[in-house]
Amino acid sequence: MAIKIKIFGLLRLNSGLKELELEAGKGTRRLGDILYELGSYKGLEPLKELASSNMKNGSPFIIMVDGTNWMQLKGLDSVVKDGQVVSIFPPSAGG
Amino acid sequence: MGFSDKIRVLNVNLSTREITREELDAEVSKKFIGGRGAGTYLLSTLLKDDVDPLSPNNPLIFATGPLTGTAAPTGGRYMALCKSPLTGLVASSNSGGQFGAELKRTGTDIISIVGKASAPVYLAIDDEKVELRDASHLWGTDTHFTTETLKQELGWEKAKVACIGPAGENMVRFACIINDKHRAAGRSGVGAVMGSKNLKAIVVKGSKRPEANDQERFMEIVKARVKLLQDHPVTGQGLAALGTKVLDNIINEHGAYPTRNFQTGVFESTDEVCGEALVEKGYLKKNRGCYACPIKCARVTELPTGSKGEGPEYESGWALGAATGVKDLIAITEVNYMCNLYGLDTISCGLTIACAMELYEKGLIKKDDLKGGPAMVFGSSEALIYYTKQTALKQGIGSRLAEGSMRLAQECGAPEYSMTVKGQELPAYDPRGVQGQGLSYATSNRGGCHVRGYLIAPEVLGIPEKLDPQATQGKAQWVKVFQDLTAVIDSMGLCLFTSFALGAEDYLAILNGFTGFDYSLDEMMECGERIWNLERMLNMRFGMTSQSDTLPERLLKEPMPEGPQKGNTVRLEQMLPEYYSLRGWSEDGVPQKETLQRLGIDGL
Ligand code: SF4
Numbered sequence: 001m002a003i004k005i006k007i008f009g010l011l012r013l014n015s016g017l018k019e020l021e022l023e024a025g026k027g028t029r030r031l032g033d034i035l036y037e038l039g040s041y042k043g044l045e046p047l048k049e050l051a052s053s054n055m056k057n058g059s060p061f062i063i064m065v066d067g068t069n070w071m072q073l074k075g076l077d078s079v080v081k082d083g084q085v086v087s088i089f090p091p092s093a094g095g
Numbered sequence: 096m097g098f099s100d101k102i103r104v105l106n107v108n109l110s111t112r113e114i115t116r117e118e119l120d121a122e123v124s125k126k127f128i129g130g131r132g133a134g135t136y137l138l139s140t141l142l143k144d145d146v147d148p149l150s151p152n153n154p155l156i157f158a159t160g161p162l163t164g165t166a167a168p169t170g171g172r173y174m175a176l177c178k179s180p181l182t183g184l185v186a187s188s189n190s191g192g193q194f195g196a197e198l199k200r201t202g203t204d205i206i207s208i209v210g211k212a213s214a215p216v217y218l219a220i221d222d223e224k225v226e227l228r229d230a231s232h233l234w235g236t237d238t239h240f241t242t243e244t245l246k247q248e249l250g251w252e253k254a255k256v257a258c259i260g261p262a263g264e265n266m267v268r269f270a271c272i273i274n275d276k277h278r279a280a281g282r283s284g285v286g287a288v289m290g291s292k293n294l295k296a297i298v299v300k301g302s303k304r305p306e307a308n309d310q311e312r313f314m315e316i317v318k319a320r321v322k323l324l325q326d327h328p329v330t331g332q333g334l335a336a337l338g339t340k341v342l343d344n345i346i347n348e349h350g351a352y353p354t355r356n357f358q359t360g361v362f363e364s365t366d367e368v369c370g371e372a373l374v375e376k377g378y379l380k381k382n383r384g385c386y387a388c389p390i391k392c393a394r395v396t397e398l399p400t401g402s403k404g405e406g407p408e409y410e411s412g413w414a415l416g417a418a419t420g421v422k423d424l425i426a427i428t429e430v431n432y433m434c435n436l437y438g439l440d441t442i443s444c445g446l447t448i449a450c451a452m453e454l455y456e457k458g459l460i461k462k463d464d465l466k467g468g469p470a471m472v473f474g475s476s477e478a479l480i481y482y483t484k485q486t487a488l489k490q491g492i493g494s495r496l497a498e499g500s501m502r503l504a505q506e507c508g509a510p511e512y513s514m515t516v517k518g519q520e521l522p523a524y525d526p527r528g529v530q531g532q533g534l535s536y537a538t539s540n541r542g543g544c545h546v547r548g549y550l551i552a553p554e555v556l557g558i559p560e561k562l563d564p565q566a567t568q569g570k571a572q573w574v575k576v577f578q579d580l581t582a583v584i585d586s587m588g589l590c591l592f593t594s595f596a597l598g599a600e601d602y603l604a605i606l607n608g609f610t611g612f613d614y615s616l617d618e619m620m621e622c623g624e625r626i627w628n629l630e631r632m633l634n635m636r637f638g639m640t641s642q643s644d645t646l647p648e649r650l651l652k653e654p655m656p657e658g659p660q661k662g663n664t665v666r667l668e669q670m671l672p673e674y675y676s677l678r679g680w681s682e683d684g685v686p687q688k689e690t691l692q693r694l695g696i697d698g699l
Contacts, residue, residue, distance in 0.1 A: 008344045010336050012371055058561055060328060067350050067659020071561040087348040091328035093556050093595045094339030094392070094409045095549055 003029060004085045005038065011090050015043025024082035031065070032076030034086060046090065051076060060091035096202065096303035098161065098610055100124045102133050105203045105225065107218060109292050110151060110210030114225050125612065126695060129204060130160030131187050132586035132626040134176040137207060138185065139629060139699055144636045148180035148284070149266055149291040151211035157198065157257070157297070160588025164199030164305045164386075166314060167605050168321050169590035171196040171386025179283040180291075181268045181443070181499050182518040182542045184634045188271070188285045189546070190257075191385030191590055192278030197255040200301025212293040217258075219249060221300045230295035235261060237436040238273040241296055251300045258296035259286045260438030262487040266290050267497040269443035269520075273435055277393070277405035278385065281440045283519060283541055307609045316608040320593075320601050324389050327596035329558075334392040334592065335382050339409035340370025342523075349555055349564075350659035351528030352413070353521070355420045355473045356449040357514045357649055360525040361658035364422030368412060372424055390592055398425050404432040407441070410545070413523035414445025419452060419479055426476030430483050437487035443499060446520035448482050449473075450500035450512050451492075459507040466491040517542030517643050526646065526665045527655045529554045531562070531570035533665035534674060537644050538574065540630040546591055548577035558595055567666050571674035579623030586626060625694040628678075628686050632699065641684030644671060 002021040012018055022034060032051045039048025050061055055075050063070040064087045070078050080086060101118040108114075119133065127133045134156045141154045156176040163170055173195030179186035198206070201220050208218075215230040233241050242256040257274035263286035270286030271279045280286075307313035324330040333341055346352045347365040354362040366372065373379045378398055383405070384391030397403045407415065407428055415427045415434075434441045448471075454460040455471035462470070468491060469477045485493025495503055500520055504513035514521050519542030526533030531550035539547040550573060554564040562573070580599055584591055587606055603619050606612065614622070645651070646665055654662045675682060679690030691697040 006348070008348075008371065009341050010333060013336065013374060058557060060557060062345060062556060064348050064659075067348060069349075069555075069557075069561065069564075071557060072563055087344075089341075089345055090333065092333045092337075092341045092345060093329045093552060093558055093592075094334065094342040095545060095551070095592065 001082045003034065003080055003082065005034070006085060006087045007044070008087065008089045009092050011044060011046070011088060015041055017041060017044065027082050028079050030076070031063070031070060031078040031080055031086070034080060035076070047088070062089040062092060063087065096305050097308055098305065100610065102129060102204045103202065104137070104205045104207055107206065107208045107227070108210045109208060109212040109216065109227070109294060112227055124161070126622065127626060128160065128583065128586035128606070128622050130158050130163070130172070130586040130588050131174045131176070131189070131582060132622065134158030134174050134187060134205065135185065135626060135629050135633065137205065138176050139633050141207070141209070142178060142633070146178060148178045148183065148288060151209070151292065153178050153288055155208045155285070155288050155292060157206040159195050159199045159204050160586050161610050162605065163588030164196040165307070165609060166317050166387060167589060167609065168317065168324055169385065169388045169390065169593050170588055171388070172588045172590055173198060174585060175272055175280040175285040177285060177288045178637065179541070180266070180287045181284040184517060184542065184637055184639055185540055185630050186283035186285050187541060188280035188282045189585055190272070190274055190278050190280040191388070192255070192275035193386050194255040194257045194274035194278070194299065195588065196386040197299045197301050199305055200303050201299055202301065202303050206297070208292065208294065211291065215293050215295050217245065217296040217298060218294065219298045221251070222302055233295050234264060237261065238438055239276050239436060242276050245296055245298050249298060251298065254298050254300040256296055256298050259289045260436055260487070262437045262439045263287055263290035265487065265489045265497065267439060267486060267489065268499045269440040269447070270438050271440045273438050277435060279435070279440070282442065282544065286438050308611055313608045316604050320597060320605060321389050323601070324593060324596050330390045330592065330596040334390050337370040337374065338382065338392050338394045340373060340394070340407070340412055342409045343369035343412065344371065345555065346524060349528055350655070351525040352417055353523060353525045354417045356418065356446070356453045356512065357521070357525060357647070358453070359657055360528055360655050360660050362417035365417070367422045368416045368424045368427060376424065378424065378428065385590065388590065392592060396428060398428055400425060400429070402429055402432055404435065406435070407431040410523050411441035414442045415479060418445045418449040420473035421476050421479050422474065423476045426479060430479055433480070433483055439483070439487055442522055443520040444483060444486060446514055447486070447496050447500040447503065448479060450504055450514065451482070451496060452478070453512045454504065454507050454509065457509070457512070459509050464492055468492065511648050514647050514649070515543050516646060517639070519543040524551055525650070525655070525660070527650055527663045528660035529564045530567050530666060530670070531573055533646060533650065533667055534570055534670040535574050535577070537646050537667055537671065538674060540627065540634060547581055548574050549581070549591070550574060550577060552595070559598065565663065567669040571670050571677050574674060575677050578627055579620050582623035582626040583619055586622070621694065625696055628691065628694055629696050629699065631686060632691070632696070635685065644684055
């Protein structure tokens with residue numbers, strides 16, 4: 001098993017990446033570390049910056065782990081388990 | 096043309112062909128701002144309570160706000176108001192494009208139309224010159240043909256046109272008004288009311304540029320807000336690149352993307368039909384903006400079939416897609432174009448067909464009822480295309496679909512399959528996954544609607560801050576504030592999408608900067624509250640009770656079957672009493688006398 005990453009919105013258009021899988025290491029990984037690693041792909045650089053930010057005022061990025069928003073979890077310190085799906089959206093809105 | 100606090104109304108009586116002008120007391124603009132607010136005020140003074148929405152006595156009002164036609168960002172909006180043939184309540188449908196701004200440039204703030212023409216007519220306005228002209232030759236034609244033909248025959252190349260298509264003429268209960276070919280005053284059947292009056296179109300051509308009394312200062316205020324919009328990742332980048340359809344995946348991943356008539360909140364084919372797909376498949380040609388809009392969220396599209404047009408936007412793409420189970424982006428886009436040509440509201444059209452599909456699935460609509468049409472099954476693009484056309488033309492079962500899903504489902508003895516609030520079809524968010532949005536739907540003054548209080552912003556998108564979508568505590572207060580601020584923005588004549596980057600203080604600066612009204616923040620918000628209460632009172636005059644401040648049974652009782660929101664229902668009973676009390680309404684949802692007195696509308 002692995003952690004499935006889904007990339008959406010401008011991040012997808014800029015990177016050409018839609019879905020990838022990351023090894024879960026010892027079965028879990030910190031969300032911030034996942035974002036940092038993803039940030040090394042071309043077009044996903046904003047994620048590296050995000051992973052290093054202090055998040056004092058929250059973040060406009062919309063990130064979900066199995067459909068639960070990371071703000072309802074522990075933000076960058078959320079724990080992602082093997083087999084879970086992380087969906088990543090840049091700041092977005094519509095109506 | 097400097098700002099005047101006396102709203103300039105053009106009165107048109109189609110029965111007598113009388114055209115007059117009047118100015119409303121300055122107090123009206125001070126209390127109701129303009130646009131939606133002043134339009135509702137006017138409606139409340141003109142309407143008899145028991146008027147049949149499709150009778151000549153139902154007024155049809157086109158209302159611009161004080162900022163419409165100015166340099167304020169997105170300042171091009173107008174509102175079409177009347178009593179709705181779909182809900183029997185207040186209809187007020189907003190639209191962008193260029194029409195509203197051009198109407199303002201003729202020197203008119205509001206057009207108020209009563210009566211019924213004896214034969215099809217259109218209204219031609221060239222500054223002060225106003226004329227009713229024969230439109231018999233246009234009756235039966237689509238909105239694009241009508242728009243082009245009128246500009247040509249008047250020789251007014253730069254004129255802007257708002258018109259109805261065959262759906263409005265046929266008085267489909269959810270027909271819309273289309274302006275500038277691609278923009279819609281979409282909801283609640285305002286197009287059917289226009290059709291009932293034999294009014295095919297309004298053409299406007301104006302030469303007067305609205306300016307603030309201190310234009311230099313106003314421009315400084317404007318420039319600072321344009322910069323805020325440009326620098327914001329959503330309004331500066333996201334909406335231009337992906338349009339509102341950026342939401343398909345967000346709402347689907349959240350598990351609240353209503354699928355197959357709200358039977359579930361996860362659509363397995365979202366990837367095929369989402370905003371990203373529209374770009375990746377090459378259908379998106381470019382983006383476009385309405386008048387004075389730095390955001391430019393509109394989609395200019397072209398299909399491999401050769402068809403061209405604008406859209407689909409998020410709501411339309413969903414209603415014609417996931418709601419009906421159709422996963423063919425070409426068919427969805429084609430039907431979106433068709434709806435614009437016929438003048439049909441995409442949301443109500445898609446969801447009414449979705450309701451019919453469920454009724455067919457349950458055996459409540461029979462094969463014989465389809466009179467030889469394709470099987471009405473979820474996922475069938477053939478059915479979607481066929482029955483959209485039948486609806487607009489009221490042919491075959493289309494005459495039943497044209498009544499909207501509430502009447503259709505009632506007639507089949509199964510009202511529970513109509514996903515409506517107060518008779519109007521719900522938009523693209525399943526409230527089982529967004530509690531505050533559920534309260535917002537249930538209390539919306541025009542029924543199922545997302546643009547009266549867009550709680551998706553805080554509950555899902557984290558704007559202006561992230562709320563827990565499953566919490567009910569505190570949501571009543573959020574809903575109230577959003578409803579009141581939205582009423583202000585609508586009444587000013589600006590687009591709601593500015594609110595992703597601007598806050599109440601920014602609107603205050605723009606409003607005061609142009610009108611010189613010198614509102615405090617509280618006073619401005621009180622205008623919103625006043626407008627909300629006036630709409631509520633008007634609805635009560637029409638016979639509405641708090642009984643209808645509710646949601647379809649499915650959303651209250653059937654737990655979401657799968658996905659991230661699995662097991663959830665809307666816990667409306669935990670929010671509604673608090674909402675009534677915050678609003679200063681009785682336990683039965685009736686505005687208290689003191690509330691109306693405080694707002695200065697007790698006499699209306
Ligand atoms: S944000 Fe979109 S809908 Fe609003 S005014 Fe601009 S282009 Fe029109």
